[in-house]
Amino acid sequence: MTSRLRVCILGSTGSVGVSTLDVIARHPDRFEVFAITAMSRVDALAEQCRTWRPRYAALPDAARAAELRALLRRDGVPTDVLDGAGALAELAAHPDVDAVMASIVGAAGLAPTLAAARAGKRVLLANKEALVVGGSLFMQAVRDGGATLLPIDSEHSAIFQCLPEDRGAWARRIDHIVLTASGGPFRTRDPATFSSITPEQAIAHPNWVMGRKISVDSATMMNKALEVIEGRWLFDLAPEQVRVVIHPQSTIHSMVVCRDHSVLAQLGTPDMRVPIAYGLSFPERIESGASRLDFATLGSLTFEPPDHARYPGLALAWETLRGPDGSTTVLNAANEEAVAAFLAGTIRFDQIHSVNERTLERVALRPGAADTIDALLDLDATARRHAQSHVKDLEP
Ligand code: NAD
Numbered sequence: 075m076t077s078r079l080r081v082c083i084l085g086s087t088g089s090v091g092v093s094t095l096d097v098i099a100r101h102p103d104r105f106e107v108f109a110i111t112a113m114s115r116v117d118a119l120a121e122q123c124r125t126w127r128p129r130y131a132a133l134p135d136a137a138r139a140a141e142l143r144a145l146l147r148r149d150g151v152p153t154d155v156l157d158g159a160g161a162l163a164e165l166a167a168h169p170d171v172d173a174v175m176a177s178i179v180g181a182a183g184l185a186p187t188l189a190a191a192r193a194g195k196r197v198l199l200a201n202k203e204a205l206v207v208g209g210s211l212f213m214q215a216v217r218d219g220g221a222t223l224l225p226i227d228s229e230h231s232a233i234f235q236c237l238p239e240d241r242g243a244w245a246r247r248i249d250h251i252v253l254t255a256s257g258g259p260f261r262t263r264d265p266a267t268f269s270s271i272t273p274e275q276a277i278a279h280p281n282w283v284m285g286r287k288i289s290v291d292s293a294t295m296m297n298k299a300l301e302v303i304e305g306r307w308l309f310d311l312a313p314e315q316v317r318v319v320i321h322p323q324s325t326i327h328s329m330v331v332c333r334d335h336s337v338l339a340q341l342g343t344p345d346m347r348v349p350i351a352y353g354l355s356f357p358e359r360i361e362s363g364a365s366r367l368d369f370a371t372l373g374s375l376t377f378e379p380p381d382h383a384r385y386p387g388l389a390l391a392w393e394t395l396r397g398p399d400g401s402t403t404v405l406n407a408a409n410e411e412a413v414a415a416f417l418a419g420t421i422r423f424d425q426i427h428s429v430n431e432r433t434l435e436r437v438a439l440r441p442g443a444a445d446t447i448d449a450l451l452d453l454d455a456t457a458r459r460h461a462q463s464h465v466k467d468l469e470p
Pocket residue numbers: 084085086087088089090091111112113114115134176177178179180182183200201202203226227228282283284285286287288346
């Protein structure tokens with residue numbers, strides 16, 4: 075028997091984390107759950123430890139980690155529990171880890187994902203915010219560390235699946251890429267009523283079941299903006315080589331338009347287990363658990379251009395990519411704060427965009443602002459302070 079791939083899952087209790095465990099459960103001969111981490115759901119993490127008996131589990135917060143240790147001791151589970159700010163990065167770079175699933179939500183995923191890249195792991199990147207914040211620094215770490223970066227975001231996995239294994243051939247082949255977007259839950263809702271959208275309405279995505287933050291981002295289409303930035307870095311493209319089309323059925327997951335104008339697309343049911351399985355097994359293909367696409371009942375696939383008045387945040391992707399270094403970091407930080415404020419009931423849905431725009435206007439970007447991880451984290455913190463103060467100004 076060949077040795078099993080030892081996997082560290084950052085954010086194992088989340089939507090992508092749980093789907094990753096579901097795929098792994100189908101292939102006990104191929105994968106070993108080596109380490110799992112979470113932020114707050116101690117009970118869920120304890121249950122995963124009982125089922126998977128990983129060598130390590132980690133929580134950033136010491137008190138929660140102590141709670142987990144007590145639960146595991148009581149149940150005789152031999153998992154070692156780590157805590158503290160550096161624990162996640164330590165596990166991601168652990169010498170016995172082969173692959174890291176980066177499925178933390180938000181900029182909090184940057185440090186451990188960067189550690190995995192520097193340590194030369196197979197990095198399965200779901201955490202798009204890490205790349206939006208880290209940009210060229212992150213891609214440089216992948217190269218320096220000799221890591222294998224595999225996209226898990228369904229659109230970028232689709233593009234990756236349409237490209238040859240030889241990355242050196244990509245630039246010669248790609249004219250541009252087209253990311254598909256469902257348009258979210260408010261594609262046909264009258265924009266005049268956007269101010270009364272509730273968090274419950276915003277997180278009810280028509281095609282995908284996901285965490286709360288990405289669901290709100292899908293409703294504003296900031297998710298697609300982040301994905302445009304992600305696509306620019308993953309495939310080393312100019313901003314104008316990344317385009318977006320609305321495709322409400324979410325059947326085509328994205329497309330590559332080649333130099334000769336031939337278009338390659340990847341299709342499937344909307345199920346994250348497909349890109350996750352591909353990331354885990356690349357370059358092979360394994361059972362994912364996703365249902366098959368049924369062409370007999372599929373009906374029509376439709377496309378429409380994005381309406382920028384309905385989704386004003388989308389254009390910020392190209393604006394920030396063309397702006398000074400650090401612009402995408404500021405956009406991401408503002409958006410995380412704005413979405414948190416909307417979910418907390420502090421600001422309205424239509425105010426998310428105002429917070430993002432005003433933060434971008436106010437944060438000054440000096441040369442070098444994106445050159446090191448410390449500079450990026452500083453910039454992230456500064457942008458969050460600005461965004462929070464705009465949120466305060468908007469409070470009723
Ligand atoms: P989620 O909210 O369901 O899960 C997030 C996970 O990260 C949880 O395990 C949580 O404990 C952990 N976490 C949150 N904050 C943390 C922090 N500060 N430090 C450490 N851990 C923390 O999110 P999700 O929907 O699974 O999304 C995860 C990432 O994958 C996001 O970046 C998202 O954009 C991306 N993604 C998700 C989907 C999807 O279908 N859910 C699809 C494509 C991309």
